[in-house]
Structure formats: structure tokens, C-alpha cells
Amino acid sequence: MxxxxxxxxxxxxxxxxxxxxxxxxxxxxxxxxxxxxxxxxxxxxxxxxxxxxxxxxxxxxxxxxxxxxxxxxxxxxxxxPPVPGLPFDPYRGHLYRAEELFAGLDQGYERTPDALAYAWFQTTKADGDIWASMLRAVHDDSISDALDELLRGARVVGVMGGHAMARGTAAYAGAARLGRELSRSGLTVATGGGPGAMEAANLGAYTAPYEDEVLEEACQLLGGAPSFTPSITEWARAAFEVRTRWPKGNHSIGIPTWFYGHEPPNPFASHIAKYFANATREDGLLARCNAGVVFLPGAAGTVQEIFDNATPNYYESRGEPTPMVLVDRAHWTERLPAWPLLQSLARERSMESRIALVDRIEEAPDALKRLGG
Structure with a gap:
């Protein structure tokens, strides 16, 4: 392990x-x-x-x-002093574990600390309470501090992609194999921590110590609960069943947010840095991916992440540009043509040699290596 x-x-x-x-x-x-x-x-x-x-x-x-x-x-x-009555600890010194966020799942997801924190967020966000906003800020800063401590000295690669990718699909299995290969190469896999492509990459990293057949079996088992809708409870139970059958997985990072409260965190990330402020979470996730980022097909959120990552690379505000690999030529040149714009931004700048577009997910690890990841 x-x-x-x-x-x-x-x-x-x-x-x-x-x-x-x-x-x-x-x-x-x-x-x-x-x-x-x-x-x-x-x-x-x-x-x-x-x-x-x-x-x-x-x-x-x-x-x-x-x-x-x-x-x-x-x-x-x-x-x-401690703040009584909160479903979270604003001063916590360590990142979350899936077991902590999903405690009480046997009584239904709605009773878990993750769901209760989201419900608290919705209530306090609506009433504009300055005390609550301060508690959220303190919590998120504590999470960032814990994340920095955990990742000090690590080579981190991000895998970004949409939450809609269903378990049991070829795309999900491909994203999982990507996470497994990146983890086996010694990189720390970091994702947005949610369902879909994010979960698949964390699952792949989790199963990296096992024989290849284990990932195939895990994907089959998860296919019985393909999506977190309509039941987060059943979706999460399937994930914990996989973890129970294969309990010694590799570590990886999930960085989700309660801003998207309808999206639960996936249980395959060994460390979960969950934030209230999505802007803090997005910037923090990409800033820590010092070995590059692989962008799988996604929608608005993934497009935003591409250009959130491109901006510091363009200005070199974090030092030398980090590799960016976009997967699925048709998706990024036709359906959502982010690639031509990214190419135009990169032209005649140092980031130009750090971007790549590949057709298949299996090509992403080699592309990342070629770019210096």
C-alpha cells in the first residue's frame, strides 16, 4: 500500500x-x-x-x-471556544475521511454529517448571518492548511471531468484505469472529489495495489448503482461494499464542495478536503496539481477548470507552466471547442509546449510524461 x-x-x-x-x-x-x-x-x-x-x-x-x-x-x-450545535468542526486539524462524512449511512444519507453540513450551509447562506459566514471561512482555511500539510513534497496530478459519467460505462472504466496508472507511477491523484469521472479516477488510484482484475470486478459491482440519483444512499453503499471487499487501497485526494450540495463526495478518496466556498476549492485544487492536469470530457464545470488552470500558466504566476492534457478530440474541438481557444492563448508562450490534445484516455499518461508531468 x-x-x-x-x-x-x-x-x-x-x-x-x-x-x-x-x-x-x-x-x-x-x-x-x-x-x-x-x-x-x-x-x-x-x-x-x-x-x-x-x-x-x-x-x-x-x-x-x-x-x-x-x-x-x-x-x-x-x-x-468550540461552537456547539454545528454539524462540522470549523477548527479541524485534518482532512475528512469518507467514513466520517458518511457516518450513519445505514439510516439514510440524509442523516450523515455530509448531508447535515449541506443543510446547515443552505440555511445560513440564505439568512446572511455574519457569524455563520465567519465559521465557514475559518473551516475552509483550516482545510487548506491541512491539505498543504498532507501534500508537502508530493507530486500531484489532477484528473478533472464531469459528474454525469455513469458507473458501468466504458468511459467510467477508462477514467478508472487512468487513475490506476497515474497512482502506480508514483503520483498522487487529485480530483474534484465528486461522482462520475472524479469518482472513477479516485477508484482507479484506490485499486492500484491490486491485480488488474480487481478494478474490473469493482466496476461491475458499482454498476448496480450507476448514479447518485435518485438515491445517494444506495450509490454510497455500493462504494463502501467495494472498500470492504478490498480494504487496502492507495491514497488519493478528493476536493469537493458543499456549494454543489446535490453532489455527494465519493468514498474512494482516502483524504477529502471539502469546502464551503467553491471558488476557494477550485483554485486550491488546480494550484496543488504540480505534476499537471488531465481534463476528461465534461461540461461547464470542466470548461471552467481548463481556463482556471490556463490563466496562471499563461501568466506564469505560479512559476513554470504545468502540463495540461485534454482527452477526446471531438469533445474539445466540436462539442465544446475549448482546445482551439487554449491553443490560441498558448501560442508563442512557454505554456505552448505544455498542452496536448489526445483522442483516447489511454494516451493521457504518456502525453503527461512528454509534457514534463
């Missing part, structure tokens, strides 16, 4: 995100001064808080006993 691309040891050494980190810091340094403690339950660490210097520390959503809280506040620490 491929290991995760980054570990806690790589994050800012001032950040404390687990109880183990807290204990190790207190033991090794004897001080919490200047540290940031993020979403760690400290109700059983009162003695340590009372006897350790906490000046200039920041506690983000850390439950603690009243005497400990009074002491750290008196020393000048900032304490952002």
Missing part, C-alpha cells in the same frame, strides 16, 4: 493537532508559548495547562475545564 504523501512531522512545529502532539510538546519543550493548538480535547489535560506556560498560545476549538481556561486566558493566550 502506498503511504500518505506527508505526515504530521512536516507541519509547522508550532501547530498541535492531536493529543499525542500536545503531550510530546509539553514533555519535550516544557512550554506551549507561541503554539497553536487546533481542535484537541484538553479536558483531561488540566494539570498540564495549569503548570505550563501558555503565553501567546492560541487554542482553536479545544474543550478545557473552566479553571484551565481561566488560567490560559490570564496568561494572554487566545481561546476560540
Amino acid at each position: 502506498q503511504t500518505s504523501p506527508a505526515h504530521a512531522a512536516h507541519h509547522d512545529d508550532r501547530e498541535i493537532e492531536t493529543l499525542e502532539d500536545f503531550d510530546a510538546t509539553v514533555s519535550a519543550r516544557g512550554t506551549l508559548s507561541g503554539h497553536r493548538v487546533q481542535a484537541v480535547d484538553l479536558t483531561d489535560r488540566t494539570r498540564e495547562l495549569l503548570t505550563t506556560d501558555t503565553s501567546d498560545a492560541v487554542f482553536l476549538g479545544c474543550p478545557m475545564r473552566p479553571d484551565a481556561e481561566a488560567k490560559v486566558r490570564a496568561e494572554g493566550a487566545l481561546v476560540f
Whole structure:
């Protein structure tokens, strides 16, 4: 099994995100001064808080006993208390896991934390509550921080494509084989984290450690619930059945959003960076694809992603342009002719040698390599 691309040891050494980190810091340094403690339950660490210097520390959503809280506040620490009644933790220190977002699926998707967070978002977005918008912003910034920590040092390749690609189709199987090949080559696969082409690429990465026949079997099993409509519950159950039969998959990243609340996250991404703000999610997804992006056939969202990625490549605002591979000549030159415009933008610029159009999905990995991915 491929290991995760980054570990806690790589994050800012001032950040404390687990109880183990807290204990190790207190033991090794004897001080919490200047540290940031993020979403760690400290109700059983009162003695340590009372006897350790906490000046200039920041506690983000850390439950603690009243005497400990009074002491750290008196020393000048900032304490952002937990917010009761939320279906999510705005201060969380780690990305989501599918098991967390889909907890309670046996009672129906509507009861899961993922669905409850979307319902909260819809309600608070409609009433324009400044408190709620601040909580969303804090949550999304925490997710970005966790994503950066996870991917530090990783070579990340994006696979973009539409949510409408149904399980059981040849296109879905092709996208899954692409994800598998990219993962086997040592790249970290990142997608928009939703259904369709996104799920297929995450599934392919997940099955990369297994024999090729496993992916074929998994696709057949998933074909019994081809779409997340009309039942997200049955769609998700089929995915977890695959994961139960083959429990040791490779890691990959899914970066979905509650902005598209009708689209659930797919359970095959090992780490899920789910955002409330779609603009933050879109830019963050593409910015982290340092080994390039493969664009499968899609509609408005995929077209937007092509040119969201082309803009920094055009201006070289992130340094050297990253490879862009568009798959399906007819789709990108006739149905949605994004390729001619992309070619025109790239002409006589350094990104010109970093774009390619291929006919078949099987050609995408080699094209990515030729472009320097």
C-alpha cells in the first residue's frame, strides 16, 4: 500500500493537532508559548495547562475545564471556544475521511454529517448571518492548511471531468484505469472529489495495489448503482461494499464542495478536503496539481477548470507552466471547442509546449510524461 504523501512531522512545529502532539510538546519543550493548538480535547489535560506556560498560545476549538481556561486566558493566550450545535468542526486539524462524512449511512444519507453540513450551509447562506459566514471561512482555511500539510513534497496530478459519467460505462472504466496508472507511477491523484469521472479516477488510484482484475470486478459491482440519483444512499453503499471487499487501497485526494450540495463526495478518496466556498476549492485544487492536469470530457464545470488552470500558466504566476492534457478530440474541438481557444492563448508562450490534445484516455499518461508531468 502506498503511504500518505506527508505526515504530521512536516507541519509547522508550532501547530498541535492531536493529543499525542500536545503531550510530546509539553514533555519535550516544557512550554506551549507561541503554539497553536487546533481542535484537541484538553479536558483531561488540566494539570498540564495549569503548570505550563501558555503565553501567546492560541487554542482553536479545544474543550478545557473552566479553571484551565481561566488560567490560559490570564496568561494572554487566545481561546476560540468550540461552537456547539454545528454539524462540522470549523477548527479541524485534518482532512475528512469518507467514513466520517458518511457516518450513519445505514439510516439514510440524509442523516450523515455530509448531508447535515449541506443543510446547515443552505440555511445560513440564505439568512446572511455574519457569524455563520465567519465559521465557514475559518473551516475552509483550516482545510487548506491541512491539505498543504498532507501534500508537502508530493507530486500531484489532477484528473478533472464531469459528474454525469455513469458507473458501468466504458468511459467510467477508462477514467478508472487512468487513475490506476497515474497512482502506480508514483503520483498522487487529485480530483474534484465528486461522482462520475472524479469518482472513477479516485477508484482507479484506490485499486492500484491490486491485480488488474480487481478494478474490473469493482466496476461491475458499482454498476448496480450507476448514479447518485435518485438515491445517494444506495450509490454510497455500493462504494463502501467495494472498500470492504478490498480494504487496502492507495491514497488519493478528493476536493469537493458543499456549494454543489446535490453532489455527494465519493468514498474512494482516502483524504477529502471539502469546502464551503467553491471558488476557494477550485483554485486550491488546480494550484496543488504540480505534476499537471488531465481534463476528461465534461461540461461547464470542466470548461471552467481548463481556463482556471490556463490563466496562471499563461501568466506564469505560479512559476513554470504545468502540463495540461485534454482527452477526446471531438469533445474539445466540436462539442465544446475549448482546445482551439487554449491553443490560441498558448501560442508563442512557454505554456505552448505544455498542452496536448489526445483522442483516447489511454494516451493521457504518456502525453503527461512528454509534457514534463
